[in-house]
Amino acid sequence: MADQEHEWILRLGDDALVLAQRLSEWCSHGPALEEDIALSNIALDLLGQARALLTLAGQREGLGRDEDALAYFRTDREFRNALLVELPNGDFGDTIVRQMLFDQFAVLRYEALASQTVDLELAAIAAKALKEVRYHAAHSAQWVVRLGDGTEESHRRVQESLNMLWPYTAELFEDDAVSKACNEAGVLPLNASFTARWTEQVRAILEEATLTCPESTALLTGGRSGRHTEHLSYMLAEMQVLQRTYPGAEW
Amino acid sequence: MTQEMDLNQRFEAYIASDQKIEAKDWMPDAYRKTLIRQISQHAHSEIIGMQPEGNWITRAPSLKRKSILLAKVQDEAGHGLYLYSAAETLGISRDEMLNALHTGKSKYSSIFNYPTLAWADIGAIGWLVDGAAIMNQVPLCKCSYGPYARAMVRVCKEESFHQRQGFEIMLNLSNGKPEQKEMAQDALNRWWWPSLMMFGPNDASSKHSEQNMRWKIKRFSNDELRQRFVDMTVPQAELLGLTVPDPDLNWNEATGHYDFGPINWSEFEQVVAGNGPCNRERIETRVTAHENGAWVRDAAAAYAAKSAERAASQTSAA
């Protein structure tokens, strides 16, 4: 279980870290100053979650790796995030739809983690994160509604974003040996168990946004086992450049 | 005596007795224009300043540094927001101000037209540029225009945190590996003189000074503030073990100040005129972000209008 647990926490931490890195790319490029601030806020929250989770993952692993060792000295094949969060930002519509799809999942996952009593350290991190992601979820849902029910152009654009991103959502609900072990240990229900509520909530948002829920059953997956899109390696090259150029330096 | 003269006299007397002018108070046109120019330039500087620093967020060398830098750049966006709001109280809209920035009619601090070439530049900017900004801005907390003064109180609180984090980055690098110390020295070499230029032209050639002093928009001269900055910063450079790139720098026992070498004002004028290393990129980035965001702002406005309409028809139906 110890191995699986460390692996499981890495997945949570990498989801948060990779999405934070993507959102931080928006800095100075937002559609309005207020939204620049909001996206940085969300990125900061996610980065805080990532730091806590990676620190815990490193402790559980027991090899002396801290948050920075895990963030800066793993290759893309060793990252465990879902593909959805590593996709390039695209336009604001792509970013906000990705955020909504992820936030709705993150809330459910943190709710479950915060209420279990098997792993109290993880529960404490989840309880703090839950407050944050609930706010993120409200923010992204509100924007999806505004864009979907805004102008003709915004409706068209955001529907395209949704169609493009939808095939990446099924990966969130996949289970494997790691998630099954976590479920048996009582830390977290199976990912599949979140599907119904997630679908219900996302459909409600899309309906209010006057958007059509894609029918696609395509399944783009691989992140949890380290098979990523072409984009992640570039992201990491940028993120890791200083640590890799000056190994052993303190910053 | 005309009514205008009467108002003017009362206005000047009011300011002379250290009272605050508020948005609804009568004020001379020139006072209003000067403030709009100054506050909007200040706001533009905050948001253009996000770019050179934002340049290193994705490459910050630890997650802690990344988080501090992201928070700092976010603060600068917040400063821009408070300042645009303060300027709006004078009867100009944010759109008008942004338009003036995008078309080059309105300026921003020239310092942000220099590139951030290394991580150490993030340290140097926090230490020197935020440090110089504090020198300039603390007196503005007592500016005669109330909304500006109050915005500056909030801004200054955060600026001192910015300066500390910058100094801490420099300290870390200076105590680090030889390559890191070299990186810190190189950043100081590149940012020192532009930081001194941030205080503006020498007093002898400064255009707006005298009236702004009387109106209590400005309380100290450019040269006074520059001297204070040098006096404060040189000992800090010594503490870091770095060399200030000025062969003429010398402690003057008689004056109790540091003497320093002549500033290259032709470089300053070049950068102000738009020929600095990054002028074009900074504005282009800003304009592109604004243009790419147009459909989003339009959608938000359309949605707000629809929602208001729905709410109204619900009330009238009820």
Ligand SMILES: [Fe+2]
């Ligand atoms: Fe600022």
Ligand SMILES: [Fe+2]
């Ligand atoms: Fe600052």
